[in-house]
Amino acid sequence: MEANRQNRAVFLDKDGTLMEDIPYNSDPKRFVFSPGVVDGLGLLAQAGFRLVIVSNQSGVARGHFDVSALLPMEERLREMFSAEGLVLDGIYWCPHFPGGANPQFGIPCSCRKPAPGMIFKAGTDLCLDLKGSWMIGDRESDVQSAHNAGCHSAFLHNIVDKEIDPLPDLVSTTFLDLARKIVSHTIETLPL
Numbered sequence: 001m002e003a004n005r006q007n008r009a010v011f012l013d014k015d016g017t018l019m020e021d022i023p024y025n026s027d028p029k030r031f032v033f034s035p036g037v038v039d040g041l042g043l044l045a046q047a048g049f050r051l052v053i054v055s056n057q058s059g060v061a062r063g064h065f066d067v068s069a070l071l072p073m074e075e076r077l078r079e080m081f082s083a084e085g086l087v088l089d090g091i092y093w094c095p096h097f098p099g100g101a102n103p104q105f106g107i108p109c110s111c112r113k114p115a116p117g118m119i120f121k122a123g124t125d126l127c128l129d130l131k132g133s134w135m136i137g138d139r140e141s142d143v144q145s146a147h148n149a150g151c152h153s154a155f156l157h158n159i160v161d162k163e164i165d166p167l168p169d170l171v172s173t174t175f176l177d178l179a180r181k182i183v184s185h186t187i188e189t190l191p192l
C-alpha cells in the first residue's frame, strides 16, 4: 500500500502510556491522561496520524472484571479524546490470558501483545499502512508487538535499566518527546 498522510496510525498502549499504570484498572472515573500526553497526541494528529488504542486487558480472563466493563471504558476514552479536540479512530482490547479463571477468555489468542493481532485488525479495519505506522508503549511486549506487525516502535522508558529485545526505534522518558520524535522522523522519511 502506498504511504500517504491519511493511512498511517500511531497505536497507543493505554496503561503506563496514556495514563498511569494502575493494575487492572477498569474504573473509567480513574482514567486521566498523564502529563504531556494531550500535547503529544495533538502533535501526532496534526501530522496526520490516526490514533488507535491497543490494550491488553487480561483482567477479563483473570476474572477481575467482566467483559461488559470494556464498553464504559471505551466510552470514557472517546470522551477524553473529544474533550481535547482529538479523534480516537479505534480501540482494540485483548481480554484473553491463557489459563485465566474465566473459561471464555482464559485461552491462548493471537491478539495479546506481544502478538500483532490487534494491530493487524486495526490495519484491516482502517486500511492502514503498517510500515508507516508506529506503536507507543511502556512494555517490552509493546515493542515486540510493533515489530511483529511490521510497525515502528517508540518505547516510553518508565522502567529504569530494563533491557528490551528487539531494540525500539525510539526511546524517551516522556510521551511528548516520543511524539515529537515520531513527527520529525516521519517528516524526514515521508514527503508531505
Ligand SMILES: [Mg+2]
Pocket (backbone or CB within 6 Å): 013, 014, 015, 016, 017, 021, 137, 138, 139
Ligand atoms: Mg502499558
Ligand SMILES: [Zn+2]
Pocket (backbone or CB within 6 Å): 093, 094, 095, 096, 109, 110, 111, 112
Ligand atoms: Zn487476545
